[in-house]
Amino acid sequence: MTKTELLVGPFNRVEGDLEVRLEIADGAVQAAYANSPLFRGFEIMLQGRDPRDALTLTPRICGICSISQSAAAAAALADAAGVKPTEQGALAAAVLHGVENLADHTTHFALFFMPDFARAAYEGRGWHAEVRERFLATKGSSARALVEARARLMHITGTLGGKWPHTLAIQPAGVTKAPDARDRVRIMSAVRGFRRFLDSDFFGAPVEEFAALKAPSDLAAWNTGSAGLFLRIAEDLNLDAVGQGPRRYLSYGAYPLASGRTTKAGIWRDGEVRPLDPAAIAEHLSSVWMLGEKAHPFDGMTLPDEDMDPSSYSWCKAPRLSGESAEVGALARGVVDGVPLLAALAEEGGVRARIVGRLHEIARTQLWLEEWAQALDPEARFMGDFELPSRGDGTGLVEAARGSLGHWVRIEGGRIANYQIIAPTTWNFSPRDENSQPGPLEAALAGAPVEDGATEPIMVQHIVRSFDPCMVCTVH
Amino acid sequence: MSQIETFYDVMRKQGITRRSFMKYCSLTASALGLGPAFVPKIAHAMETKQRTPVIWVNGLECTCCSESFIRGAHPLAKDVVLSMISLDYSHVLMAAAGHAAEAAFEEAIAEHKGNYILAVEGNPPLNEDGMFCINAGKPFVEQLRHAAEGAKAVIAWGACASYGCVQAAKPNPTQATPIHKVITDKPIIRIPGCPPIAEVMTGVITYMLTFDRLPELDRQGRPAMFYGQRIHDKCYRRPHFDAGQFVEQWDDEYARKGYCLYKVGCKGPTTYNACSTVRWNEGTSFPIQSGHGCIGCSEDGFWDQGSFYNRVTDITQFGVEANADQVGMAAAGVVGGGVAIHAAVSALKSAQKKTQTQVSENEEA
Numbered sequence: 064m065t066k067t068e069l070l071v072g073p074f075n076r077v078e079g080d081l082e083v084r085l086e087i088a089d090g091a092v093q094a095a096y097a098n099s100p101l102f103r104g105f106e107i108m109l110q111g112r113d114p115r116d117a118l119t120l121t122p123r124i125c126g127i128c129s130i131s132q133s134a135a136a137a138a139a140l141a142d143a144a145g146v147k148p149t150e151q152g153a154l155a156a157a158v159l160h161g162v163e164n165l166a167d168h169t170t171h172f173a174l175f176f177m178p179d180f181a182r183a184a185y186e187g188r189g190w191h192a193e194v195r196e197r198f199l200a201t202k203g204s205s206a207r208a209l210v211e212a213r214a215r216l217m218h219i220t221g222t223l224g225g226k227w228p229h230t231l232a233i234q235p236a237g238v239t240k241a242p243d244a245r246d247r248v249r250i251m252s253a254v255r256g257f258r259r260f261l262d263s264d265f266f267g268a269p270v271e272e273f274a275a276l277k278a279p280s281d282l283a284a285w286n287t288g289s290a291g292l293f294l295r296i297a298e299d300l301n302l303d304a305v306g307q308g309p310r311r312y313l314s315y316g317a318y319p320l321a322s323g324r325t326t327k328a329g330i331w332r333d334g335e336v337r338p339l340d341p342a343a344i345a346e347h348l349s350s351v352w353m354l355g356e357k358a359h360p361f362d363g364m365t366l367p368d369e370d371m372d373p374s375s376y377s378w379c380k381a382p383r384l385s386g387e388s389a390e391v392g393a394l395a396r397g398v399v400d401g402v403p404l405l406a407a408l409a410e411e412g413g414v415r416a417r418i419v420g421r422l423h424e425i426a427r428t429q430l431w432l433e434e435w436a437q438a439l440d441p442e443a444r445f446m447g448d449f450e451l452p453s454r455g456d457g458t459g460l461v462e463a464a465r466g467s468l469g470h471w472v473r474i475e476g477g478r479i480a481n482y483q484i485i486a487p488t489t490w491n492f493s494p495r496d497e498n499s500q501p502g503p504l505e506a507a508l509a510g511a512p513v514e515d516g517a518t519e520p521i522m523v524q525h526i527v528r529s530f531d532p533c534m535v536c537t538v539h
Numbered sequence: 540m541s542q543i544e545t546f547y548d549v550m551r552k553q554g555i556t557r558r559s560f561m562k563y564c565s566l567t568a569s570a571l572g573l574g575p576a577f578v579p580k581i582a583h584a585m586e587t588k589q590r591t592p593v594i595w596v597n598g599l600e601c602t603c604c605s606e607s608f609i610r611g612a613h614p615l616a617k618d619v620v621l622s623m624i625s626l627d628y629s630h631v632l633m634a635a636a637g638h639a640a641e642a643a644f645e646e647a648i649a650e651h652k653g654n655y656i657l658a659v660e661g662n663p664p665l666n667e668d669g670m671f672c673i674n675a676g677k678p679f680v681e682q683l684r685h686a687a688e689g690a691k692a693v694i695a696w697g698a699c700a701s702y703g704c705v706q707a708a709k710p711n712p713t714q715a716t717p718i719h720k721v722i723t724d725k726p727i728i729r730i731p732g733c734p735p736i737a738e739v740m741t742g743v744i745t746y747m748l749t750f751d752r753l754p755e756l757d758r759q760g761r762p763a764m765f766y767g768q769r770i771h772d773k774c775y776r777r778p779h780f781d782a783g784q785f786v787e788q789w790d791d792e793y794a795r796k797g798y799c800l801y802k803v804g805c806k807g808p809t810t811y812n813a814c815s816t817v818r819w820n821e822g823t824s825f826p827i828q829s830g831h832g833c834i835g836c837s838e839d840g841f842w843d844q845g846s847f848y849n850r851v852t853d854i855t856q857f858g859v860e861a862n863a864d865q866v867g868m869a870a871a872g873v874v875g876g877g878v879a880i881h882a883a884v885s886a887l888k889s890a891q892k893k894t895q896t897q898v899s900e901n902e903e904a
Contacts, residue, residue, distance in 0.1 A: 080674060101599065103599055103706040103712070104713055105706075107712045108706075108708045113848070115847070116846055116848075123733065125602070126606045127606055129603065218823045222823055224824075225825050225827070225830075226814070226820065228607055231829070232830065238830075239831040240830045241830070371667070
């Protein structure tokens with residue numbers, strides 16, 4: 064048995080930079096080490112600033128999911144101030160956030176994930192020609208249709224948020240923009256416009272039908288649209304059997320409305336959902352180029368190790384819940400929420416399950432958006448009063464497209480004393496912790512097949528992208 | 540590649556029709572503030588001139604510039620420009636990965652040496668020998684220097700490449716550095732903003748590709764056609780500013796009435812950008828229209844000018860007439876519509892005088 068090492072990266076069509084070191088033997092990955100090589104130091108910059116400036120600063124962590132960052136910052140400040148957004152303010156924020164998540168999911172699928180199946184390595188497969196026609200990078204017909212449909216959907220972030228990316232409208236007590244009756248009609252028509260794309264091209268059937276799928280066996284019967292194409296590929300390449308993560312799923316619960324969160328919060332392990340205790344979260348630093356000890360985010364510090372200790376290998380901290388790694392994302396949200404199709408895929412937990420989780424959430428989000436846009440009431444108040452305390456703590460937990468996102472702020476003397484952020488990919492692509500437990504991606508890569516002499520094992524590419532990583536958020 | 544390849548050839552190969560091509564030329568002309576007479580000129584240039592390659596690299600950034608570019612712009616303009624640049628190298632969008640991507644990068648640099656435009660998104664961190672941003676095992680700053688060597692001009696996308704932006708906010712933990720401190724021997728055109736407006740990005744790049752020269756720049760190296768006026772100058776809430784009608788609190792009665800956001804921190808009066816005219820997401824809106832003040836994201840060091848929710852106190856910025864004059868002259872030179880522009884500038888000057896007295900009255904009140 065010969066053991067070799069392979070350094071894979073940089074990965075393109077991944078937001079930000081990523082490098083993975085693989086130990087390979089017997090034609091398969093034995094161990095993987097994920098390195099996030101981009102560090103900017105947001106948590107350091109936030110210290111000493113006016114707490115409100117977090118609303119402007121933190122979205123700049125990421126140009127793809129800036130609304131998620133903005134929603135988390137607003138939630139953390141609201142928590143510190145002890146206020147809640149007005150009912151309609153929360154609804155408008157949910158519309159903004161839902162639009163971004165929908166755009167993110169569909170973009171990931173069409174521009175980042177599917178083009179890999181157009182590679183020459185798959186020539187001769189029954190579906191190869193169709194994938195090339197639909198998804199070849201920057202040229203595919205479906206990819207183009209999506210880019211256009213998405214730009215129109217983004218008119219909603221224009222109307223409600225002024226601009227996208229880096230929308231500013233979400234505040235602790237609501238949103239700055241009170242849509243009038245005309246705005247509401249515009250929003251509804253943009254949402255309907257996106258449905259036309261989903262129904263005709265993406266699912267090839269009404270979104271309700273995909274949202275209604277109950278069991279993994281139903282997936283084999285789904286033949287239409289881009290979704291059907293993926294499901295055929297998944298069956299042919301056995302994508303259900305590769306890339307299995309830790310099979311512990313975390314969700315903070317998506318879209319907080321006045322009536323409660325739209326999906327449930329919790330942690331799924333060993334077949335059941337348990338309540339989530341955010342106090343049990345700690346970030347480990349034993350494999351990270353950071354100084355200090357493992358800590359809960361309220362006590363966490365960000366002190367880059369300028370010597371880059373060779374026993375560490377990433378800038379990404381390793382968040383753990385009660386000492387365990389957890390996978391986050393659309394699949395995790397669906398599993399924790401008890402969606403039958405996804406709960407049934409929880410044990411499978413591989414590449415196919417993650418993509419189906421996202422496809423299913425695309426369908427659900429479209430339906431939510433239609434309902435929320437309808438419920439916007441131009442007469443109501445979209446912003447309440449709030450005053451930040453000169454001293455206090457706040458936690459903001461939201462669900463970004465890629466999974467659970469948390470902001471923890473400590474205010475002293477009217478200024479930010481400490482600010483810590485755990486992004487979705489921080490969970491998913493975390494390095495090993497103090498017990499040498501690998502992060503979810505590292506676990507998912509173990510066992511992946513590697514062709515003889517390959518410098519870019521193709522299954523590794525599929526597994527990495529199945530998480531929809533956002534590396535700029537990961538380390539921030 | 541034995542014969543010269545024109546932009547038009549490239550577009551045809553990408554399946555763009557003649558009709559769309561002509562529509563694109565007229566969209567571009569209007570985005571650049573050029574009259575209908577320029578449409579055939581643009582078309583002619585694109586049909587006959589050799590295509591200028593573009594290589595797009597990413598440093599410390601958040602990809603918001605790419606995102607703005609591919610999501611916001613008019614689908615046709617975006618499609619055309621994308622088809623022109625994606626042929627060469629773009630980390631975010633291209634098909635190749637890993638080693639193949641590195642090879643594509645080197646190949647593009649070698650093949651088009653001395654002839655390509657380098658578009659830079661993000662900036663290099665210099666602390667710890669550049670170790671905070673590593674690409675293919677090497678610090679990004681090395682890739683940047685290497686790519687700049689053979690470039691004929693450099694575009695600095697966004698506030699990151701232009702000024703350092705958020706990662707350079709105090710205390711700038713990674714020593715993120717704007718690219719002009721690293722590339723000192725090439726013309727650099729700055730397109731600041733966080734991110735820049737998509738139409739501004741496509742407009743500038745098309746101008747450069749079509750006319751094979753830099754557009755007229757202001758003293759900060761920004762294209763005068765888009766950065767010649769303050770947000771405030773063309774803001775639709777400006778009449779409320781002039782009338783002393785301000786939003787005092789979020790969603791108060793005055794916010795509903797669309798009063799001026801100056802008192803809740805709007806930086807429109809000190810920010811040069813095209814948001815209030817071009818607007819965002821295909822002309823839908825811009826931050827002030829959504830009830831949030833401008834944060835001044837196209838200005839140098841905007842992260843460290845006090846809170847975004849405090850009012851602008853640097854009133855000297857109002858009515859700096861020499862500046863407005865220079866900008867007006869530059870704009871006139873570019874667009875050839877001198878009379879109209881100059882008239883507009885004069886109108887602005889008188890508005891500014893009025894403004895200045897108004898503000899001081901408000902301050903005293």
